[in-house]
Amino acid sequence: MTSAKEIELGLRDALDELFMDDAGKKESRLPKIYDISLNEIDDFPDHPFKVRLDEDMEHLVESIKERGLITPITLRKKEDGRYEIVSGHRRRKACEIAGLQTVRAEIKELNRDDAIILMVESNLQRSVILPSEKAYAYKMRLDAMKRQGQRTDLTSSPLDNKLKGVTVAQKIGDETGDSQPQIYRYVRLTNLVPEILDLVDEGKIALRPAVELSYLKEEEQTAVVEAIKCDDCTPSHAQTIKMRKFSSDGRLSEDVIDSIMSEQKPNQFEKISFKYDNIRKFIPLSIPYKDTEQYILKALEHYQRYRERRKNEQTR
Numbered sequence: 001m002t003s004a005k006e007i008e009l010g011l012r013d014a015l016d017e018l019f020m021d022d023a024g025k026k027e028s029r030l031p032k033i034y035d036i037s038l039n040e041i042d043d044f045p046d047h048p049f050k051v052r053l054d055e056d057m058e059h060l061v062e063s064i065k066e067r068g069l070i071t072p073i074t075l076r077k078k079e080d081g082r083y084e085i086v087s088g089h090r091r092r093k094a095c096e097i098a099g100l101q102t103v104r105a106e107i108k109e110l111n112r113d114d115a116i117i118l119m120v121e122s123n124l125q126r127s128v129i130l131p132s133e134k135a136y137a138y139k140m141r142l143d144a145m146k147r148q149g150q151r152t153d154l155t156s157s158p159l160d161n162k163l164k165g166v167t168v169a170q171k172i173g174d175e176t177g178d179s180q181p182q183i184y185r186y187v188r189l190t191n192l193v194p195e196i197l198d199l200v201d202e203g204k205i206a207l208r209p210a211v212e213l214s215y216l217k218e219e220e221q222t223a224v225v226e227a228i229k230c231d232d233c234t235p236s237h238a239q240t241i242k243m244r245k246f247s248s249d250g251r252l253s254e255d256v257i258d259s260i261m262s263e264q265k266p267n268q269f270e271k272i273s274f275k276y277d278n279i280r281k282f283i284p285l286s287i288p289y290k291d292t293e294q295y296i297l298k299a300l301e302h303y304q305r306y307r308e309r310r311k312n313e314q315t316r
Helices: 004-018 022-028 055-067 089-097 112-123 131-147 168-176 180-191 194-201 207-213 218-231 237-248 254-261 276-282 289-314
Strands: 033-037 073-077 083-087 102-108
Touching: 055 089, 073 112, 083 102, 083 112, 089 102, 112 131, 131 168, 131 180, 131 194, 168 180, 180 207, 194 207, 194 218, 207 237, 218 237, 218 254, 237 254, 276 289
Parallel strands: 073 102
Antiparallel strands: 033 102, 073 083
């Protein structure tokens, strides 16, 4: 609810604009930035993007200590008078770590669904986005647009690419580079139990097998998690397809899961996996998450050529 003070300020701004020249009117329409107490700001409900206390955060904190917050965060006013972050969770956290009491912010009048759409749009500009973050972000935006009465085709198959007209998924795809089927695959990940979703984020289970596992019941997924721990390996795409078929027939038991997991995978070989957080500091911010493997391979090739040159120099 708008307070009497806010109404008074609004009327004053309107009257002031009547007597401004063109330059003054143009300046008055620029976003107004306020210093808002950190204690008055709440996180966005079910915010899908993680705030990591990593090397990037350390750099941001140091920058804020030296130069202050350059890009203001975006807030919306809540009904209880407090504020809610729409864009800038990392910046708010960095200001808190830097010891600031207030944060520079632009305050926008947004309803819940408009706030969700803006929150997703602004966070999808990050250089590194985990599959789980995309999954919940895409789902929140699709649901918000569905409530606004826009077409989302959420009942369509995640692999259906023959829909007529422009769908919300296609609009999101134009902004992010993910195809419509890919967006629906990410949304399917929201049906995974946390343990499997973590394996997807760590790169131990690829997207396609994860989508197949998302169709299993929760107790069946939990049984798959236990089998992964026991066998110390993850299921292939073909194995997850087989699990989904047994599940749809009502025949996916723990014994069946163990039997499928023990099958020899095509071209099976030893694999080495890394936790993404452990190698993130060696990868430039400009490299997207999906290109991490290619970047590491090129880096190893470059290092191998360096070793060969060194070896040749020493034998001369």
